[in-house]
Amino acid sequence: MEIRAALLGFGNVGSAIARLAARQPRSASHTIRIVGALVRHSAHRKHADVPLTSNPAALLDAGPDVLIEVLGGLEPARTIVLEALSRRIPVVTANKTLLAEHGAELSQAAVRGGVPLYYEASVIAGVPFLGTLARRPLTSTVTALTGIVNGTSNYVLSQVNRGADLGSALADAQRQGFAEPDPSKDVDGIDAAEKLAVLLQQFAQLGVRPREIEIGGIEGLTAADFAPARRFGGTLKPVVHAEWSNTTWSGFVGPAFVTWGNPLAALKGTANGISLRSVSGDLLFAGPGAGPDVTAATVLDDVLEAVANPRTPDSCRHRTITQIPLSTKWFVRLTSTASLPDGADLADLLGSYGVWVQQTSSTEAQHGKDARWLLTYACTRHRIERALAAVSAASTCSAFLIRALEAPSE
Amino acid sequence: MEIRAALLGFGNVGSAIARLAARQPRSASHTIRIVGALVRHSAHRKHADVPLTSNPAALLDAGPDVLIEVLGGLEPARTIVLEALSRRIPVVTANKTLLAEHGAELSQAAVRGGVPLYYEASVIAGVPFLGTLARRPLTSTVTALTGIVNGTSNYVLSQVNRGADLGSALADAQRQGFAEPDPSKDVDGIDAAEKLAVLLQQFAQLGVRPREIEIGGIEGLTAADFAPARRFGGTLKPVVHAEWSNTTWSGFVGPAFVTWGNPLAALKGTANGISLRSVSGDLLFAGPGAGPDVTAATVLDDVLEAVANPRTPDSCRHRTITQIPLSTKWFVRLTSTASLPDGADLADLLGSYGVWVQQTSSTEAQHGKDARWLLTYACTRHRIERALAAVSAASTCSAFLIRALEAPSE
Numbered sequence: 001m002e003i004r005a006a007l008l009g010f011g012n013v014g015s016a017i018a019r020l021a022a023r024q025p026r027s028a029s030h031t032i033r034i035v036g037a038l039v040r041h042s043a044h045r046k047h048a049d050v051p052l053t054s055n056p057a058a059l060l061d062a063g064p065d066v067l068i069e070v071l072g073g074l075e076p077a078r079t080i081v082l083e084a085l086s087r088r089i090p091v092v093t094a095n096k097t098l099l100a101e102h103g104a105e106l107s108q109a110a111v112r113g114g115v116p117l118y119y120e121a122s123v124i125a126g127v128p129f130l131g132t133l134a135r136r137p138l139t140s141t142v143t144a145l146t147g148i149v150n151g152t153s154n155y156v157l158s159q160v161n162r163g164a165d166l167g168s169a170l171a172d173a174q175r176q177g178f179a180e181p182d183p184s185k186d187v188d189g190i191d192a193a194e195k196l197a198v199l200l201q202q203f204a205q206l207g208v209r210p211r212e213i214e215i216g217g218i219e220g221l222t223a224a225d226f227a228p229a230r231r232f233g234g235t236l237k238p239v240v241h242a243e244w245s246n247t248t249w250s251g252f253v254g255p256a257f258v259t260w261g262n263p264l265a266a267l268k269g270t271a272n273g274i275s276l277r278s279v280s281g282d283l284l285f286a287g288p289g290a291g292p293d294v295t296a297a298t299v300l301d302d303v304l305e306a307v308a309n310p311r312t313p314d315s316c317r318h319r320t321i322t323q324i325p326l327s328t329k330w331f332v333r334l335t336s337t338a339s340l341p342d343g344a345d346l347a348d349l350l351g352s353y354g355v356w357v358q359q360t361s362s363t364e365a366q367h368g369k370d371a372r373w374l375l376t377y378a379c380t381r382h383r384i385e386r387a388l389a390a391v392s393a394a395s396t397c398s399a400f401l402i403r404a405l406e407a408p409s410e
Numbered sequence: 411m412e413i414r415a416a417l418l419g420f421g422n423v424g425s426a427i428a429r430l431a432a433r434q435p436r437s438a439s440h441t442i443r444i445v446g447a448l449v450r451h452s453a454h455r456k457h458a459d460v461p462l463t464s465n466p467a468a469l470l471d472a473g474p475d476v477l478i479e480v481l482g483g484l485e486p487a488r489t490i491v492l493e494a495l496s497r498r499i500p501v502v503t504a505n506k507t508l509l510a511e512h513g514a515e516l517s518q519a520a521v522r523g524g525v526p527l528y529y530e531a532s533v534i535a536g537v538p539f540l541g542t543l544a545r546r547p548l549t550s551t552v553t554a555l556t557g558i559v560n561g562t563s564n565y566v567l568s569q570v571n572r573g574a575d576l577g578s579a580l581a582d583a584q585r586q587g588f589a590e591p592d593p594s595k596d597v598d599g600i601d602a603a604e605k606l607a608v609l610l611q612q613f614a615q616l617g618v619r620p621r622e623i624e625i626g627g628i629e630g631l632t633a634a635d636f637a638p639a640r641r642f643g644g645t646l647k648p649v650v651h652a653e654w655s656n657t658t659w660s661g662f663v664g665p666a667f668v669t670w671g672n673p674l675a676a677l678k679g680t681a682n683g684i685s686l687r688s689v690s691g692d693l694l695f696a697g698p699g700a701g702p703d704v705t706a707a708t709v710l711d712d713v714l715e716a717v718a719n720p721r722t723p724d725s726c727r728h729r730t731i732t733q734i735p736l737s738t739k740w741f742v743r744l745t746s747t748a749s750l751p752d753g754a755d756l757a758d759l760l761g762s763y764g765v766w767v768q769q770t771s772s773t774e775a776q777h778g779k780d781a782r783w784l785l786t787y788a789c790t791r792h793r794i795e796r797a798l799a800a801v802s803a804a805s806t807c808s809a810f811l812i813r814a815l816e817a818p819s820e
Contacts, residue, residue, distance in 0.1 A: 020548070029724065126549070126688075126691055126693065128542045128543070128546055128549055129542075132538050132539075132542040135711075135719055136538055136708075136711035136714070136715065137438065137711065137714065138710050138711045139536070139538055139707055139708060139711050260676070261676065263673055263677070263696065266670075266671065266672075266676055267673070271692075273694070278536075279703075280536050280698050280701070280707055281536055281681075281698035281704065282681075282698075283536065283696070283697035284683070284695070284696040284697060285695060286693070287690075287691055287692060287693035288692075288693075293689075293690060297690060298548070298549060300548050301545075301549050304546070304547065304548075305545055308545070309545055309721060
């Protein structure tokens with residue numbers, strides 16, 4: 001059977017989808033043909049096999065079996081996807097920005113149209129788990145998740161770990177083609193926060209906008225931070241984390257200290273992964289997180305499923321529950337430590353604010369200044385910031401801090 | 411909608427399935443009712459909610475929507491499952507022994523009946539990936555796999571690593587309820603080989619019987635082996651591994667040295683995991699591998715999918731291709747080393763047989779005898795055994811060897 005798919009967007013990912021569709025074996029039970037693609041200025045571009053148009057209505061009027069959306073961004077993607085769903089055309093999208101902001105609206109439209117809305121490529125593009133768990137309610141009863149969902153940040157931090165500075169690691173990632181020309185959404189954590197919002201919609205039935213999430217970028221970290229991390233028994237990774245109950249949730253996006261016992265610590269380079277805490281144990285899904293060919297394969301698998309195994313979203317109602325402060329361990333760098341009290345006195349000072357020190361590094365040089373690193377026991381951000389403000393007030397030292405996570409079973 | 415399921419087997423797993431089915435929220439879109447269960451002697455047993463019978467025909471004559479098979483073993487499971495499929499009753503099974511021996515026959519029966527045959531709980535029970543990848547042809551184009559698929563062995567080796575001997579670690583596993591009363595299939599590698607056969611059916615379309623696979627048990631390992639493993643940059647894990655092309659395949663089951671860079675090295679306790687090498691990168695699925703409650707949840711998710719998302723197996727033709735010798739690194743323990751030539755001379759002797767030494771430990775005591783450990787570069791089993799036979803002939807030392815795997819990206 002031939003599946004006729006229309007494509008919104010014909011950039012790197014769109015072209016990869018067209019190439020992969022053209023390469024399918026004729027013997028497959030279903031083959032996918034790209035019957036048209038939306039581009040901004042069709043007059044300027046031609047493609048040998050795929051008719052290009054700048055008119056979205058013409059694309060939908062041709063009655064494709066599936067609409068594939070890889071435009072990115074909010075508009076015109078949102079309007080065209082809603083129109084397709086209202087015409088009962090199944091939609092496959094890789095657009096986490098759109099899903100993070102308008103996931104509920106799109107799901108409602110899919111339910112009304114009685115057609116699938118699949119988005120496996122939006123989070124950890126190469127590893128199918130979102131669609132799977134949507135169909136498997138007993139396995140998908142989870143109460144917390146931790147993941148590495150931005151390959152560019154993971155690659156950059158891996159390079160910083162090897163001694164590179166952030167700027168050159170980023171330039172390197174751009175040369176190799178997996179960082180965007182403007183990588184600020186990757187580095188700042190915005191991209192990861194959009195993916196966390198998509199994950200919270202699915203696993204916590206929670207409507208959270210990316211801007212409501214505590215977001216930290218990776219730019220404050222340096223190569224010198226990795227040696228004390230190793231001595232504390234772990235490394236530094238760009239993570240997303242959230243946990244929830246029936247009435248409250250908490251979470252964050254940002255670089256974090258992760259112990260070696262945590263399987264996410266072993267994900268190197270551009271690899272992505274997610275750990276889901278369920279009643280029966282921790283489930284881990286990991287693999288390639290992005291790249292035009294990986295995304296194209298996942299999008300076309302979604303197209304095949306949308307036709308061969310159609311499933312309309314179950315529910316589009318997202319809960320609104322209270323966000324509460326997240327308590328974690330903290331990985332702290334104190335710079336210009338000459339005027340700092342020594343170990344025991346510093347621990348006493350922090351302890352007087354309710355922050356308890358688990359491990360301390362000896363004083364080391366960082367960018368020509370003396371620095372010392374601490375790993376604390378769990379407390380809220382408010383508490384550690386108050387304690388560190390007191391330390392700064394009592395000395396000339398400045399503090400930099402990120403959260404620290406334990407392995408699920410530790 | 412209520413799904414009426416018949417159950418073959420009412421032991422630990424069968425009872426857990428009945429309990430979990432009874433606990434489902436009434437609000438779910440589908441609920442599952444266990445309408446009867448097959449037990450060996452129904453006269454001796456009673457159950458408040460589930461009618462028990464020793465007559466399989468009566469169970470099928472009642473026309474259940476789905477048959478759940480958790481009897482284990484080959485017969486009568488095979489005959490009843492085939493009968494159900496011929497009556498067009500979808501089947502969900504957790505029985506890897508049955509699938510390993512008769513997977514092709516069962517798939518053919520499912521294709522003929524036009525009904526689903528789902529077996530997600532047969533390998534890494536808690537983590538759905540078999541059904542997912544069966545539906546997603548572009549993601550499931552893999553050429554090699556490595557996994558930890560036996561939780562009892564993983565637990566026992568983790569305990570041996572902490573200093574326990576094998577017997578007490580096994581007794582401990584039995585006390586905690588995750589080792590069978592007769593754990594020989596776990597310890598000998600038979601259980602893992604059955605699961606590898608199921609994986610090869612799905613991912614390599616390969617009909618391989620467990621007895622055709624190189625199988626090693628974990629019983630030869632001792633606590634003393636873990637220290638040199640750590641110094642070589644890894645640990646010892648019970649693994650399955652296979653790789654294949656269009657014309658050949660090779661693989662093994664057994665304990666192996668695994669480097670820390672391999673995400674499987676981080677799977678502790680009873681955790682299971684599998685790494686699939688695909689064109690787009692390495693995919694990892696990990697989580698709880700067994701236990702009555704985990705298996706029950708996965709079986710019931712399969713039941714829901716069999717009704718809401720039925721999918722008949724695509725193909726039941728398994729290839730028969732040549733098995734070729736597998737070349738890997740080797741982790742070798744040499745005991746009673748007093749008469750052994752020293753480092754360089756030993757390396758020369760092994761080298762003269764085409765075995766090249768990558769790392770050597772210093773001599774240490776093991777069970778009161780001197781022992782030395784080597785990590786070699788890759789070669790076939792035939793080559794290393796010939797080289798070690800020459801070493802033993804030239805001295806009084808005895809050799810113990812297991813394979814060594816590198817991380818996918820190393």
